[in-house]
Amino acid sequence: MIVWLNGTHGVGKTTTSALVQPLIPDARVFDAEKVGETLMDITPGLPWTGNFQDWPPWRPLVVETARRVLDYAGGTLVMPMTVLVEQYWREISAGLAHHAIPVRHFVLHADQDTLRGRIEGDTDLGPSPFRLAYVEPYFEAARTWLHGEAEVIDTARLTPAQAAARIAEAVKT
Template sequence: MIVWLNGAFGAGKTSAARELIDLIPGSTLYDPELIGGTLRLLLPEKRLGEITDYQELPSWRRLVVDTAAALLMETGGPLVTPMTLLRQDYRDEIFGALAARGIPVRHVLLSVEETILRERIEHREEVPGDPEASALVRRWCLDHLAAYRAALPWLTRDAHVLDIGNAPPREVAERVAAAVGEGAGACGIVQTPEPTRETVAAGVLLFDERDRVLLVDPTYKPGWEFPGGVVESGEPPTRAALREVAEELGVDLGAAGGLRLLVVDWEPPRPPGFGGLRLLFDGGALPATDAGRLLLPAAELRGWRFVTEDEASVLLPAERFARLHWALRARAQGRAIDLEAGEPVSAAD
């Protein structure tokens, strides 16, 4: 198990974490900031110049999960992880990958009123014996308060919130230990095992009366997605598509003959992913009455919406948007399009 202490920079997460390992038997302090520092030493200057924060590095997010799994093998856990995580897509990627490995997370937000937080930051000696470096760290913490405020709507929905005010670290740790002991902060994310080989996945495009397409927001991976999922061994892709729509949305699309293939896309392997075939089907119009009764599994999907193609370009990762782009053109032309890595195989397309 991982107890993830989230909150604004300067909220006192690390101090509380050091106290917390004394209160949770067998626990170990795990600070992913050390991974960020190591990557700064290992990566080329050119790559580092392309980012403003090491959390932007896919390698950091992957190593956070891999290192946690390795530490749990060594220590048996739990791990106490003080780490500010303000982007929901990063939360989905990291917590989803942990869930795929069967590692449960208790997400606790240490909430401090901004006036108290600013005063605390201003009076902290961040780098003992180095006033100039301390001033730079304090400024960095204050500059990130706006990002913290912007993240609060999703953070307060996702995490167990503890209003800690000016409480000392030991008291904060005691409150966290009590909350975790009662099961607070549990993240009920669907455990989708990481693939060990190429996969075949089938998605379905559903449309409203304005011809907008339905997208869903997974809890276990970044970016929005089409309803659908991985085709199981021995299962026809059309049947898999119907099954996934029923499981994810509570919508029965009837027989497989009602689906029309729009695109077949070969996704190349990109380590750690194995790639495979991705199929998109036209599921037709979803009546407003059916849309109003959509039932989302909370452990898998947190929301849905109908969007235009332009709106989808913001919500979907690049490879999924390319698939949608060509699927909409295939739908308009009344024929399927063959893609490789999101690009048509035929020059005519």
């Protein structure tokens, strides 16, 4: 099984995934961003599009990597990864379904003020123009398709541990 944690950059996916992992038996965290980083390391570089998710190999490689890891190790993969383009989510979810891999898709959500406050007040990464650039696209995706495709966890008044507990409980039921 895959527990996919979606949501915009800075909402807490990576932190929450690390807290979800020990709550689900035989779970591992797999950050699909590493697949994008591998593609970014190709030299000479692939034609830059502004986001590695736009490269056609990224989506099937995420599916294939997840499938191979599950075939090898079993259990559950907790995957923290922002996917805001509906077509990309459809490709990934269809690929996983083709291999009969069940997916529980969660979106970590916070209102704009909370989200901007978290990004601007991040003491580890500092204020991030990259993260801020995705706030509006996230809310557009949330309004048009994303929230209809997932279980939404409003994190505005939850600690990461509380959000993780809700996700783990939902997966176990």
